[in-house]
Amino acid sequence: MIKPTQSVAKTHVRYLILVMIFIVTVFNYVDRATLSIAAPSMRTDLGFDAMTLGIAFSAFGWAYTWMQLPGGIVLDRFGSRLVLGMSLIVWSVFTFLQGYVDLFGSAFLALFVLRFMMGVAEAPAFPANNRLTVMWFPRHERGLATAVFQSAQYFALAAFTPLMVWLVSTWGWQHVFWVTGAAGILIGLLWFRMVQEPRKDKRANQAEIDYIEAGGGLPTIGDLKTPFSWKRMKAIGGNRMMAGIYLGQFCLTSITWFFLTWFPTYLIEAKGMTLLKVGLVAAIPPIAGCLGGMVGGVWSDWMLRKHFSLTAARKTPIICGLLLSSSIMVANYTQSVTLVILVMSVAFFAKGVGNLGWCIVGDVSPARAMGVSGAMFNFCGNLASIVTPIAIGVMINQLGSFDVALMYVAGMGLLGAFSYLFIVGPLKRLELDDFADPPARPVEDARADTELVHPRT
Secondary structure, eight states: OOOOSSOOOOOOOHHHHHHHHHHHHHHHHHHHHHHHHHHHHHHHOOOOOOHHHHHHHHHHHHHHHHHHHHHHHHHHHHHHHHHHHHHHHHHHHHHHHGGGGGGGSOOHHHHHHHHHHHHHTTTTTTHHHHHHHHHOOHHHHHHHHHHHHHHHHHHHHHHHHHHHHHHHHHHHHHHHHHHHHHHHHHHHHHHHHHHHOOGTTTSSSSHHHHHHHTTOOTGGGGGGOOOOOOHHHHHHHHHHHHHHHHHHHHHHHHHIIIIHHHHHHHHHHOOOOOHHHHHHHTHHHHHHHHHHHHHHHHHHHHHTTTTTOOHHHHHHHHHHHHHHHGGGGGGOOOHHHHHHHHHHHHHHHHHHHTTHHHHHHHHHOOGGGHHHHHHOOOOOOOTTTHHHHHHHHHHHHEEEOHHHHHHHHHOOOOOOOOHHHHTTSOOOOOOTTTOSSSSSOOOOOTTTTOSSSSOOO
């Protein structure tokens, strides 16, 4: 790697930024998971059937998915610090208010609206995470950095599921919304105190900025206020590589949303567990997922340091993880609680290993359209947040069994692996700033894959 000349040791502010991104992402997923934890009690108290609950689960996904593009436009215009900080505070307020849905004439309508509005507020979160990671980390550190903030979703479920189940069983389902919502508001205030973009952060010295830039990071994109362009968006969406990445993310996110929505209900209704027992065992697969996420990130960065191409280093963990995640279907053939949790843990571990999509988006997106490109990626991936809860709800209502639902989740893993194997192709940075006529294509540069650890400066 080309190292900049330094007269003083570089600072390490980027790791503090990563810690804050991790904390915010933890509460992003804690707030998403509140309804799945409260759902069994809410079904009893409010009389929701499986189909009604599936629609309520999907409310977040409808808003979150369709607001990705507006969120990306806002992100490119106003920057990650302001947009993500405000998003956190607003979605936490909507989480808090969900504790009062039983006071409305139609609890279902109130719940749907509040989950919908929470989805609107959360829409810029992951594009903002990705943008900050690209700004603060050189390419050869970005796999691990991405894995860290991606692993927050597993850590959130592992660390907070027992706490949320305890709140529901001890104090009632309302308290899970009140506690997590209030905590998110406080963290939002902390975010504004602790986070800046690289060029504006007085704690980061020039040596650290030079190190990031020499390693392929983009610390200056925060200075760009990029106007929205339909032509640029069309060029990104029409690119085969990006289309394959989008399909792969839809498949991977389908696995995520099974665990975020129906997993606790599956353990209670299909495997006969009590709510308190679910609070303990449901945390085990996310722990495995967190470990898998770290393994995937370290594996990918290790391959880069060993001079593997960008394509091999990013795609190998993803394909292996998606293929192994299809093992979830084995749970259909046993009633042993121990074996079921083992199977779910293996599937979640594998899904974590393959959860490097955001890292790839940072590697291949146009520098001047990082927010919009990330929003398009998250839009396609989170169509699964709409499809998966409803599809599984229909399967349960029509068939009275989770067996087909698990086959569906396993099929998503296989389809995602197929996409990365046969559609995505070589990974290269798209250069769309100066293109004239669509469709755009990746820059044809024979050195693109060999410059992974020796980027141009």
